[in-house]
Amino acid sequence: MMDLFDYKILEILQKDNLxxxxxxxxxxxxxxxxxxxxxxxxxEDGTIEKNIAVIDRDKLGSNVTLLVELFLESEKMNQIDDLxxxxxxxxxxxxxxxxxxxxxxFLVIVVPSMTHYEKLTKELFxxxxxxxxxxxxxxxxxxxxxxxxxxxxxL
Numbered sequence: 001m002m003d004l005f006d007y008k009i010l011e012i013l014q015k016d017n018l019x020x021x022x023x024x025x026x027x028x029x030x031x032x033x034x035x036x037x038x039x040x041x042x043x044e045d046g047t048i049e050k051n052i053a054v055i056d057r058d059k060l061g062s063n064v065t066l067l068v069e070l071f072l073e074s075e076k077m078n079q080i081d082d083l084x085x086x087x088x089x090x091x092x093x094x095x096x097x098x099x100x101x102x103x104x105x106f107l108v109i110v111v112p113s114m115t116h117y118e119k120l121t122k123e124l125f126x127x128x129x130x131x132x133x134x135x136x137x138x139x140x141x142x143x144x145x146x147x148x149x150x151x152x153x154x155l
Contacts, residue, residue: 012028
C-alpha cells in the first residue's frame with residue numbers, strides 16, 4: 001500500500017530522477033535514508049520500471065515521428081502476444097498500445113527518414129500475414145513529450 005509520501009516521491013522523480021535524496025526528503029518531510037528506502041522498494045517491486053533520459057529529438061538531426069494504426073486479420077491472443085513481443089524489441093517503436101475499437105494496435109515510431117520507415121514497414125507489416133492494413137500519420141511536430149503519470153498529489 002502506498003502512502004502520501006510515496007506519491008510525493010514519485011511525483012518528484014517523474015520530473016527529475018536525479019533529484020538528490022536530501023532535497024526530496026526536505027521537500028516532503030522525510031529523512032534522506034527514508035526516501036532512499038522507499039525508492040529502493042519502488043525499484044524492487046517494479047513501480048519504477050526504468051531510469052531514462054528524455055532526449056530532444058530535434059538536437060539529433062532529422063527524425064520523423066509517426067503514429068501508426070494497425071488492423072489485424074485475426075484477434076487470436078497468441079498472435080496478439082507474438083506481435084507485442086516483436087514490437088518490444090524494435091528500437092524505432094517508442095510506444096505500443098493494444099487498443100479497443102476498429103484498430104488493434106497504435107504505435108509511436110521514430111525513424112531517421114521516410115526511407116527508413118519504408119524498410120521498416122516491409123519488415124514488420126507487409127511480411128506479417130496477420131496485419132490486414134495499417135494507417136500512418138506523420139507528426140508535423142512534437143509539442144509535448146513526456147511519460148509522466150498524473151498523480152494528483154499536491155506538494
